[in-house]
Amino acid sequence: MPETQPPLAQRLETIRGTLLTLDEPAAIAFFSLENFDVLLKTTISLCPDCLVHVPAIVFTNQKRVWMRKLCEKHGAVTCLMENDEKFYHLSNKDRWGRKFASDKVMVFPAFNGGCCGEGNGCVEENENFADQSANKSCTILVEVTNACNLSCAVCYSDARGDRKMPLAVFKEYISRLIERRKVLDSVQLTGGEAALHPEFWEMVAFLHAQREVKKIYLPTNGIIFANPEIAARCLPFRDKLMVLLQFDGKTVQTSHAMRNANTTQIRDTVIENFSQHGIHMQLTMTITQGVNDHEIGWVVEKGLRHSHIKVVALQPVTYSGRYNLGQNPTERMTLSDCVKAVATQIHQRTSIDDFKPIPCSHPNCGWITLFVQRLGLTANIARHIDLESAMNRVSNRTLLNSTELRSVIGSEPKNLIHQIGAWAGRKLIRSTDVFAIAIKPFMDKFNYDQDRISACCHHLLDTKGNATSFCEYNARLRPLDSWESFPFLKQQAETLAAPTR
Numbered sequence: 226m227p228e229t230q231p232p233l234a235q236r237l238e239t240i241r242g243t244l245l246t247l248d249e250p251a252a253i254a255f256f257s258l259e260n261f262d263v264l265l266k267t268t269i270s271l272c273p274d275c276l277v278h279v280p281a282i283v284f285t286n287q288k289r290v291w292m293r294k295l296c297e298k299h300g301a302v303t304c305l306m307e308n309d310e311k312f313y314h315l316s317n318k319d320r321w322g323r324k325f326a327s328d329k330v331m332v333f334p335a336f337n338g339g340c341c342g343e344g345n346g347c348v349e350e351n352e353n354f355a356d357q358s359a360n361k362s363c364t365i366l367v368e369v370t371n372a373c374n375l376s377c378a379v380c381y382s383d384a385r386g387d388r389k390m391p392l393a394v395f396k397e398y399i400s401r402l403i404e405r406r407k408v409l410d411s412v413q414l415t416g417g418e419a420a421l422h423p424e425f426w427e428m429v430a431f432l433h434a435q436r437e438v439k440k441i442y443l444p445t446n447g448i449i450f451a452n453p454e455i456a457a458r459c460l461p462f463r464d465k466l467m468v469l470l471q472f473d474g475k476t477v478q479t480s481h482a483m484r485n486a487n488t489t490q491i492r493d494t495v496i497e498n499f500s501q502h503g504i505h506m507q508l509t510m511t512i513t514q515g516v517n518d519h520e521i522g523w524v525v526e527k528g529l530r531h532s533h534i535k536v537v538a539l540q541p542v543t544y545s546g547r548y549n550l551g552q553n554p555t556e557r558m559t560l561s562d563c564v565k566a567v568a569t570q571i572h573q574r575t576s577i578d579d580f581k582p583i584p585c586s587h588p589n590c591g592w593i594t595l596f597v598q599r600l601g602l603t604a605n606i607a608r609h610i611d612l613e614s615a616m617n618r619v620s621n622r623t624l625l626n627s628t629e630l631r632s633v634i635g636s637e638p639k640n641l642i643h644q645i646g647a648w649a650g651r652k653l654i655r656s657t658d659v660f661a662i663a664i665k666p667f668m669d670k671f672n673y674d675q676d677r678i679s680a681c682c683h684h685l686l687d688t689k690g691n692a693t694s695f696c697e698y699n700a701r702l703r704p705l706d707s708w709e710s711f712p713f714l715k716q717q718a719e720t721l722a723a724p725t726r
């Protein structure tokens with residue numbers, strides 16, 4: 226007889242109840258912890274074998290951060306969380322266990338009228354914090370097809386299907402979201418390769434027509450947009466559009482290792498195509514330790530050389546989906562490795578201290594640094610901005626306009642030189658001059674932390690239209706979410722192509 230599980234909220238509350246009773250000595254005994262320096266917190270994670278929620282403890286050992294978790298069926302397992310303890314924080318929003326290291330707690334305000342909108346706080350106001358539906362979604366990903374024209378070794382979605390989300394379903398899901406959330410900062414049309422969808426352009430046009438949708442992100446491997454005529458079809462949507470181009474490094478070897486294909490020339494053509502139309506781009510670099518981490522600086526430099534490239538996103542791989550370049554949960558790339566690679570590999574003046582946690586969901590979910598490129602100069606401005614106080618002054622975190630940007634420059638009071646620089650910045654800088662390096666360390670079944678999941682603001686719509694944490698979906702839910710009810714991509718294409726009377 227199949228085992229029935231109690232509902233998620235109940236399962237989590239049961240574990241939480243146990244964790245709250247454990248003080249430090251009891252927690253050490255409960256988790257049979259032997260080698261550690263400092264206990265940081267208890268939380269809830271996943272058993273990497275059966276994906277059941279399990280109690281976990283986070284601690285430092287030899288300057289690195291680790292998680293040990295206990296599954297009733299599969300025993301204890303210890304996983305790496307962060308290679309440098311200085312880059313790991315607790316949050317005031319952590320709720321699933323006990324915090325043991327108060328000096329590690331980073332306090333993020335419940336942004337009043339900021340990123341969450343008026344009267345719409347973060348998880349703190351949400352009584353049932355197993356439920357993310359009240360969370361703000363800074364980004365909503367919609368996978369409109371599970372088909373792709375590549376077969377990447379690092380594909381977190383394991384895209385190999387042949388189905389498509391019908392246009393009517395897509396419109397219904399987006400309309401429902403707008404009704405509930407009022408404003409959608411950004412919607413990502415993704416897959417698979419979203420542009421393979423026969424009604425892809427109708428979807429883009431629909432999003433563009435929604436006043437409540439502020440940005441449309443188009444992640445792509447670039448193959449389709451290397452055709453200049455197809456790239457030109459983005460032009461009518463330019464004011465809201467950003468193309469997120471998969472861009473893993475310089476060499477053909479890297480491309481082959483990560484993508485099972487050589488896409489290096491295709492990527493350059495895509496950058497050129499969108500440059501001609503002034504369409505903003507992000508280069509998205511997926512990073513595997515020992516494969517392409519030495520190429521991080523080259524990718525950032527590539528971004529800085531093109532005025533229409535506004536963001537380079539660095540994403541250490543997660544062991545999800547089709548990832549098959551060797552899974553080692555105790556030796557892997559973490560956020561601090563990305564920061565250090567940027568600081569040592571790029572020639573522009575920037576240091577480790579210029580990176581800060583994005584003050585939104587959780588301090589371990591994303592770090593950022595900002596440059597301004599103006600009048601032929603490139604300067605890092607992260608040190609002139611107090612991001613936390615800025616959050617209360619900007620209406621949409623992902624969409625600083627020129628006025629908002631100028632209002633936060635100089636909000637970090639320093640010496641006179643800084644103040645003069647800030648004054649100049651306020652006069653001169655336009656939002657289009659800003660270039661960001663964003664580091665997004667997504668989680669998998671090994672480094673999974675329910676505290677981050679519950680505060681998540683980076684959501685993916687499942688096939689039923691429910692917004693779930695991107696990390697939770699990939700680590701736990703994707704295999705349970707079937708595309709069977711959606712039509713075949715090919716049949717639909719043939720139907721559309723058939724003559725009508």
Ligand code: SF4
Nearest residue numbers: 373375377380417446
């Ligand atoms: S990673 Fe992207 S391009 Fe590669 S197979 Fe998956 S969906 Fe396709």
Ligand code: SF4
Nearest residue numbers: 590677681683695696
């Ligand atoms: S998707 Fe993952 S990394 Fe991003 S905000 Fe959500 S929990 Fe954090």
